[in-house]
Amino acid sequence: GAVVSQHPSRVICKSGTSVKIECRSLDFQATTMFWYRQFPKKSLMLMATSNEGSKATYEQGVEKDKFLINHASLTLSTLTVTSAHPEDSSFYICSARDRLAGGNTDTQYFGPGTRLTVL
Amino acid sequence: GNSVTQMEGPVTLSEEAFLTINCTYTATGYPSLFWYVQYPGEGLQLLLKATKADDKGSNKGFEATYRKETTSFHLEKGSVQVSDSAVYFCALHSSGGYNKLIFGAGTRLAVHP
Numbered sequence: 001g002a003v004v005s006q007h008p009s010r011v012i013c014k015s016g017t018s019v020k021i022e023c024r025s026l027d028f029q030a031t032t033m034f035w036y037r038q039f040p041k042k043s044l045m046l047m048a049t050s051n052e053g054s055k056a057t058y059e060q061g062v063e064k065d066k067f068l069i070n071h072a073s074l075t076l077s078t079l080t081v082t083s084a085h086p087e088d089s090s091f092y093i094c095s096a097r098d099r100l101a102g103g104n105t106d107t108q109y110f111g112p113g114t115r116l117t118v119l
Numbered sequence: 120g121n122s123v124t125q126m127e128g129p130v131t132l133s134e135e136a137f138l139t140i141n142c143t144y145t146a147t148g149y150p151s152l153f154w155y156v157q158y159p160g161e162g163l164q165l166l167l168k169a170t171k172a173d174d175k176g177s178n179k180g181f182e183a184t185y186r187k188e189t190t191s192f193h194l195e196k197g198s199v200q201v202s203d204s205a206v207y208f209c210a211l212h213s214s215g216g217y218n219k220l221i222f223g224a225g226t227r228l229a230v231h232p
Contacts, residue, residue, distance in 0.1 A: 004162060034220075036222075042224055043123070043208075043221075043222045043223060043224045043225070044163075044208070044220075044222040044225075046219060046220070046221075049219075093162070093163070095163070108165075108220065109162070110155075110162035110163035110164070111162050112160065112161055112162045113162065
């Protein structure tokens with residue numbers, strides 16, 4: 001089946017630094033990728049939709065200058081948390097939609113997530 | 120707005136017990152409904168889905184029926200196994216927009232031998 005990887009799986013950084021998280025579709029092309037944030041015992045919250053070759057679409061309340069998204073190719077999207085603060089500590093999950101799947105929502109494939117801890 | 124509410128966990132069961140995880144939703148229009156499962160250390164996987172009222176989704180012994188009258192999509196399995204231990208997420212696809220999934224908080228299931 002389709003596989004989505006994320007790197008790193010876990011990262012610890014100092015407050016004020018920037019952290020980049022990669023999301024890759026390994027055996028399919030993804031024109032659309034989604035970035036979610038998950039707080040402990042909370043829902044996955046959609047942060048933004050990343051479209052290959054165009055600007056990301058951010059959900060209300062998500063700071064686009066803080067969470068930079070780049071979808072430069074059909075297999076890679078990156079999320080950069082800029083000037084990270086302890087409140088940015090969370091579990092970040094990406095998903096990718098198969099380019100060939102058309103309008104089928106269930107063809108989103110999820111990555112294993114990245115645990116970010118900001119000290 | 121659209122939302123999903125599912126029962127809080129953890130749910131702890133013995134092997135071969137009957138499982139129910141409740142899920143209710145609030146949505147305008149006619150959303151599609153999903154159950155995703157997240158095994159330890161892995162990403163979310165689609166478990167089953169239903170796209171219209173009275174549809175029943177099923178997979179790996181799990182079932183859920185789309186009940187429009189009660190706005191529910193409860194997950195059931197007749198006999199759970201230790202390997203079913205995971206976190207289960209109920210989700211809906213909001214109509215309009217760009218295939219946006221809205222998730223419940225997740226319910227952790229622990230099955231003991």
